[in-house]
Amino acid sequence: MPEKPSVPAGSFTSVLNEKRQFKPSAAFSKAAHLGSEAAYQKLYRESIKSPEKFWGRMAKQELIWQRPFKKVLQWKEPFAKWFVGGALNVSVNCLDRHLGTATANKAALIWEGEPAADGKPGEERTLTYQQLHREVCRFGNVLKQKGIQPGDRVIIYLPMVPEAAIAMLACTRIGAVHSVVFGGFSAQSVADRVQDCGAKMIITSDGGYRRGGVVPLKKNVDDALEIRTSEGIHLAASVSSVIVLRRTGHEISMRTGRDFWWHQEIEHAASECPPARMDSEAPLFILYTSGSTGKPKGILHSTGGYLLGAKLTTRYVFDLKESDVYWCTADVGWVTGHSYVVYGPLANGGTSLMYEGAPNFPEPDRFWRIVDKYRVTILYTAPTAIRAFMKWGDQWPNKHDLSSLRLLGSVGEPINPEAWMWYFTVIGKKRCPIVDTWWQTETGSILITPLPGVTPTKPGSATRAFFGIFPEVVDEQGKGVPRNTGGKLVIRKPWPSMLRGLWGDNERYKQVYWSEVKGSYFTGDGCRQDKDGYFWIVGRIDDVLNVAGHRIGTAEVESALVSHPSVAESAVVGRPDELKGQALVAFVTLKTGVTPSSQLREQLRQHVGKEIGPVAKPDDIRFADLLPKTRSGKIMRRFLKQVASGAEIKGDTTTLEDLSVLSKLSSQDD
Numbered sequence: 013m014p015e016k017p018s019v020p021a022g023s024f025t026s027v028l029n030e031k032r033q034f035k036p037s038a039a040f041s042k043a044a045h046l047g048s049e050a051a052y053q054k055l056y057r058e059s060i061k062s063p064e065k066f067w068g069r070m071a072k073q074e075l076i077w078q079r080p081f082k083k084v085l086q087w088k089e090p091f092a093k094w095f096v097g098g099a100l101n102v103s104v105n106c107l108d109r110h111l112g113t114a115t116a117n118k119a120a121l122i123w124e125g126e127p128a129a130d131g132k133p134g135e136e137r138t139l140t141y142q143q144l145h146r147e148v149c150r151f152g153n154v155l156k157q158k159g160i161q162p163g164d165r166v167i168i169y170l171p172m173v174p175e176a177a178i179a180m181l182a183c184t185r186i187g188a189v190h191s192v193v194f195g196g197f198s199a200q201s202v203a204d205r206v207q208d209c210g211a212k213m214i215i216t217s218d219g220g221y222r223r224g225g226v227v228p229l230k231k232n233v234d235d236a237l238e239i240r241t242s243e244g245i246h247l248a249a250s251v252s253s254v255i256v257l258r259r260t261g262h263e264i265s266m267r268t269g270r271d272f273w274w275h276q277e278i279e280h281a282a283s284e285c286p287p288a289r290m291d292s293e294a295p296l297f298i299l300y301t302s303g304s305t306g307k308p309k310g311i312l313h314s315t316g317g318y319l320l321g322a323k324l325t326t327r328y329v330f331d332l333k334e335s336d337v338y339w340c341t342a343d344v345g346w347v348t349g350h351s352y353v354v355y356g357p358l359a360n361g362g363t364s365l366m367y368e369g370a371p372n373f374p375e376p377d378r379f380w381r382i383v384d385k386y387r388v389t390i391l392y393t394a395p396t397a398i399r400a401f402m403k404w405g406d407q408w409p410n411k412h413d414l415s416s417l418r419l420l421g422s423v424g425e426p427i428n429p430e431a432w433m434w435y436f437t438v439i440g441k442k443r444c445p446i447v448d449t450w451w452q453t454e455t456g457s458i459l460i461t462p463l464p465g466v467t468p469t470k471p472g473s474a475t476r477a478f479f480g481i482f483p484e485v486v487d488e489q490g491k492g493v494p495r496n497t498g499g500k501l502v503i504r505k506p507w508p509s510m511l512r513g514l515w516g517d518n519e520r521y522k523q524v525y526w527s528e529v530k531g532s533y534f535t536g537d538g539c540r541q542d543k544d545g546y547f548w549i550v551g552r553i554d555d556v557l558n559v560a561g562h563r564i565g566t567a568e569v570e571s572a573l574v575s576h577p578s579v580a581e582s583a584v585v586g587r588p589d590e591l592k593g594q595a596l597v598a599f600v601t602l603k604t605g606v607t608p609s610s611q612l613r614e615q616l617r618q619h620v621g622k623e624i625g626p627v628a629k630p631d632d633i634r635f636a637d638l639l640p641k642t643r644s645g646k647i648m649r650r651f652l653k654q655v656a657s658g659a660e661i662k663g664d665t666t667t668l669e670d671l672s673v674l675s676k677l678s679s680q681d682d
């Protein structure tokens with residue numbers, strides 16, 4: 013059992029920062045979709061007074077329905093149905109709706125591939141709405157031809173290339189449910205996800221480029237398809253076909269009858285593909301994310317509510333207009349890539365930029381070069397990247413013309429005020445508002461955020477609730493706490509883009525999100541509201557870590573470590589890290605007869621890489637003779653966190669730590 017999350021004590025960003033406020037400029041407000049506090053208040057009050065009326069009106073106004081809905085919300089806690097009786101197709105709302113308008117021939121996606129190590133520029137591709145529509149239809153027909161039917165699950169395991177968006181949209185075209193797996197996950201992770209959702213198909217590529225190297229995606233898929241558990245269960249038995257995109261041209265093996273080349277399959281595919289009529293509540297996608305226990309959970313999102321959330325927030329939070337070049341730097345393997353690279357921008361007729369590579373390859377000015385080259389107007393990235401840019405130095409952004417930028421966004425973890433100020437000054441030249449957006453895989457779209465042109469910002473605060481959202485900070489009893497008091501962040505009422513459950517596990521859904529605080533959705537985050545009602549998110553208060561914006565469950569890393577033959581027991585905790593926000597520290601006790609060594613440490617890191625993926629490799633592995641436990645046998649994580657944050661052990665890297673001392677210090681259960 014995980015320990016009960018406790019309300020964080022203190023550790024908030026310096027109160028001093030609250031006094032520092034940045035008001036939107038008159039010029040920005042004047043041109044914004046929503047440009048005054050009065051206009052905002054009017055809409056906000058309506059959304060809070062009668063949320064169902066508000067969401068109903070928005071759903072009618074924003075989305076194209078194939079069949080109108082009869083009821084806005086049917087709520088049987090914790091199960092929500094939004095826009096009951098309605099039918100719509102996501103690809104129609106993202107693509108067809110723009111055909112026959114001036115938008116048809118503007119760029120929907122602008123893509124740049126990773127440049128070569130010798131500095132040779134990366135490939136470039138632009139797809140207009142009309143072209144994207146055609147590619148989506150053709151690929152939709154390929155899916156159908158391979159036997160994919162509405163409701164079938166399809167795994168997408170691709171690099172950041174336009175085909176990732178095409179594959180997602182093609183699934184929505186025919187009503188299949190996609191589950192995108194980030195390219196940084198291992199064969200084992202792919203197999204686990206296939207098994208959990210019973211996917212019929214995997215869409216992958218012969219490889220992806222990353223910092224000059226090639227990620228062997230197809231090879232990982234081949235391995236995933238062979239994995240059997242110790243009981244002989246074939247994890248990926250449900251997969252009948254694999255579609256392979258040619259990206260790198262590297263040699264891979266293709267199995268006849270199972271594996272098919274993307275380019276060969278689309279050759280004869282028709283460019284018309286009638287859109288499936290999907291129930292508003294039909295599953296749209298599953299995205300796996302880490303929790304505090306067990307294997308990753310399949311977060312389930314459904315059609316109508318999700319799309320409304322993604323569309324509305326993209327318009328208001330990013331003030332997205334058709335003239336913008338909008339760049340969200342997230343990979344489509346994460347929810348940010350779903351809502352703010354693909355669905356939100358396209359539903360609004362925006363131009364979304366996709367970049368395949370890393371921010372510092374071949375040089376640390378990649379991002380600024382791209383901003384300059386494409387005249388990017390809106391940039392949405394993560395604090396971990398911002399801190400890295402700060403470290404690399406101002407000379408890299410200063411080499412480029414960033415004057416096209418008009419709005420900056422941040423997401424993924426709390427942004428420290430120093431990074432905020434740097435972003436504001438060095439990148440935004442004090443002209444661009446910053447939107448610090450709080451949300452989660454589960455929430456589907458942004459819930460707490462400033463609105464540019466309206467909300468005065470404070471560095472480090474995600475500020476206020478979005479329309480129709482009811483966040484509150486509560487104590488252990490679930491009661492609202494006074495201002496300036498820390499507590500748990502909950503959402504009091506359902507919202508359209510909320511998760512509909514965990515794939516195949518309603519019990520776990522209830523237990524994880526709806527049992528912690530009665531009648532409310534529990535976010536897992538600690539928070540405080542200041543005197544102005546602004547929200548200051550502290551970060552996770554459960555056993556989930558945020559490493560460089562990636563969500564990693566300590567339990568998952570622990571079970572990966574314990575699955576290694578040398579390991580007896582392990583406990584994984586986070587320690588603050590200047591760049592990554594948090595770093596992973598693993599305490600490991602070894603089986604009798606095994607001696608610690610630096611080779612073993614490296615082996616264990618590789619083992620975790622193989623079990624979960626490179627993103628989960630511990631930054632630090634510490635061998636211990638015993639793990640400190642409470643009398644009831646629970647590992648004392650709080651102590652381990654303190655030990656982990658302390659000075660690193662110098663000298664002999666294989667020293668055993670005597671952590672048993674700690675358990676003697678505390679006679680109380682942790």
Ligand code: WT7
Pocket residue numbers: 301347348422423424425426427448449450451452453454474535536537549550551552558561562563
């Ligand atoms: C967790 C969700 C959906 C965004 C990408 C991450 C943390 C996210 C912020 C922010 C402070 C933030 C929270 C949250 N988080 N954005 N602006 N300020 N914390 O999605 O992987 O589902 O992680 O990321 O701790 O619970 P995710």
